[in-house]
C-alpha cells in the first residue's frame with residue numbers, strides 16, 4: 564500500500580497532461596475551440612492551455628497541489644513543514660504567473676480539478692467557453708483572472724436546478 568503522500572508525489576511526476584487537463588482539452592475540441600497551445604513557453608507560467616490569438620490562458624489546477632479553496636484538503640500528516648513550504652511556493656508561483664499574464668493583457672482562466680467532476684463538468688465548461696467567446700469578441704475587455712465555479716450562490720442554485728431537472732426527466 565502506498566501512503567497518501569507518496570501517491571501525490573507520484574502523481575506530481577506527471578504534472579503535465581494530467582487527466583483533468585486532458586478532459587478540458589477534449590471538451591474544447593468537441594466544442595470546436597481548436598488552435599490552442601499546450602504549455603506555451605512564450606507565455607508567463609507556461610499555461611496548461613492557451614490561445615495566443617485570443618490572449619486567453621487556462622490553468623487546470625490539481626486541488627491538492629494548488630490548494631483548492633473549495634476542497635480545502637488537509638495537509639499530509641508527516642513532513643508537515645516540508646509540505647507547508649512546498650504549497651506556499653506553489654501558491655506564490657501561481658499568483659505571480661497570473662499577475663504577469665494579466666499585466667501582459669491576458670485573460671487567465673483558472674479551472675479547479677473538482678469543478679470537472681461529473682455533475683459540475685457541464686456548467687464549468689460552459690463558463691470556460693463563455694469567457695473564451697468574450698475574449699475574442701469585439702468589445703474591449705479588461706484582462707483579469709477568472710476563477711471558474713466562483714459563481715454567485717443564486718446562479719449556482721439555478722445551475723443545479725437545471726442539472727437536476729435534466730437528470731430527473733431522463
Ligand SMILES: [Zn+2]
Pocket residue numbers: 626631632633634635675676677678
Ligand atoms: Zn477542489
